[in-house]
Amino acid sequence: MADLNSSIQYLKGVGPAFAKKFEKLGIQTIRDLLLCYPRKYIDYTQPYPIAGAPYDVDCCVRATVLQKEPPRRIKGGRVLTRVLAADDSGVLALSWFNASYAAEKLITGQTYYFEGRISGNMTHRELLHPLVRTEAQVAESPFVPVYHGTEGLPAARQAACARAALAYVDELQDPLPPELLTRYKMPPKAQAVRAVHAPRDHADLAAARRRLIFEELYLLQIGIFLLRSHGRRAASAPMRPLDLEPFWRSLPYAPTGAQRRATGEIVQDLCARTPMNRLLQGDVGSGKTLVAAAAIWFAAQNGWQSAMLAPTEILARQHAANLADRLEPFGVNVTLLVGGMKASEKKIALAAIADGRAGLVVGTHAVLTDSVQFRNLGLAIVDEQHRFGVRQRGLLAGKAQSPHLLVMSATPIPRTLGLLMYGDLDISVLDELPPGRKPIKTWFITGKKRRDMYGFLDKQIAAGHQAYIVCPAIEENELDAGMQAVKTYYAEVACPLLPGRRIGLLHGKMKPKEKDEVMRQFKEGELDVLVSTTVIEVGVDVPNATVMVIENAERFGLSALHQLRGRVGRGAADSCCILISDHESDAVRERLRFLCHTADGFAVARYDLETRGPGDFFGEAQHGLPTLRVADLVQDTRTLRVAQEEARTLLAADPNLTDPVHRALSDEVERLFATAGAMN
Known part of the structure; x- marks a missing residue:
């Protein structure tokens, strides 16, 4: 059974x-x-009159079949079948290609509900391949649910x-x-x-959704509070207050006020009785790495080791080199640990970590393996937090008695959303850019200007600069017609339009070593152009890259476009970002033009949330937290606040959900977070 x-x-x-x-x-x-x-849902309870049905949006009309035209063969060998239906407001032509059986089922004189997208004009309205339901079917089930489908699984x-x-x-x-x-x-x-x-x-649907939204946010908040309380219970690496001025004076430039403020918040946490659990959030180029360096310096002066976890090997190497410049003058030894190292190099690194000579360990997931044993890890830092879930943070924290934890993200997130995504963390924000950083000019063009744009790219390369070109997909079969696939684009567009230039290809299906090698070639100037998917968005620093071209820009959220734009503008030369889209929607064009006039990542994030919803922030990985099924973080903030308060009240009375009456609640929270890999 x-x-x-x-x-x-x-x-x-x-x-x-x-x-x-x-x-x-x-x-x-x-x-x-x-x-x-x-x-x-397809709502059949309030059908439009034919004359009042909107164009190019899914809608439903109720009409009576007038006549059925005989099928006829048209250009291309297809068979067109048409049926005329009408109501008091007008006539609607229903059309099917190679599907005459659909029209045959209709009975002249009978009334049906037709659903689809109306095309045509005021005098001739047409509906292609409509969904058809009888009046009896609608009476039995007035709302038809539509689910997230997949290939080979029909919606019905x-x-x-x-x-x-x-x-x-x-x-x-x-x-x-x-x-x-x-x-x-x-x-x-x-x-x-x-x-x-x-x-x-x-009313039935509204009551159900209200309950399920509340439940989802309530369970999420309970899980987050439990994660947070687990960290708060453990003892931390004790540190004493120190003057940071020797570190600040060693820099070739003055830190921003935001960098000083964030560092002060971190230092205050490091000297507290409970372990730090903090998110350092800042826009592209706001100087998060410098704040991390200050925290590492502070921990080292207190006699503690630090570890920094980066999402890719090339980014780990970049961090290790930059941090060595800052810290080794103070006697802090920076040790690199990545999967691509030789066995002999790895052996030396592991020994330095174990006996404490490594004041800072910079690495990838290799730092999480069992073979890595720290002598006295006091501070753990995770870069580009959205590439690591709560579970990975826990593994890193498990390398010691409960080290202080700092996670960094370059994705600007409105505070309400940040509190939900990173509810187990305190939040510091870098809201200033260092002086001297040049603004990146952003332009929006259509595909008609692509050839001119390539002429501009060629001039940039001739001047000694490099360029990124980003496409949203890897192969043609992964995308809609007209969408640029990176492999095809590389072979059929980029290479022919830039003859004689050194062009590299990078995408997510390549092996990690292959990706690192291509990225290394680009970073060291061995390639003029990098044609890539969004795998380049994580912060590799190529100061000589001055142009970012993004094909099918409408396919990306504004926050993702802003992140990609931040890959250029890292050197002394003027830089620009070119958004290419042939999408005809006014709303899409307005979004892209907004980005052309806005450099503030937080403003971009707010606009994205208001126009697109939270999908850009909550992808499949969900940042280590469970995926939201019904809640909308723009619409449901009031429910979120209520859920947070109720979760706090409950956990104040039953901190670990051990009361038998809360067994079902405890089971559901555990199931929800186990799915996301967060409660391990």
């Missing part, structure tokens, strides 16, 4: 073949399917499987305490899940 934890293949209508398709969506059990909510099959899974919905435990349901007038879990998959009406 199947239950919630049974494989989805045992559900009626699934089977082994479709089970593999569902696995691509992260759905393996019946529980997973029930908790995979629709992304939207996915919806039917979700309906079949509702037979098990009453087995779901309700993690919310009964008093919360009563206080906020929320339906029980099973009722809410049933309603979100098969709502009876608007």
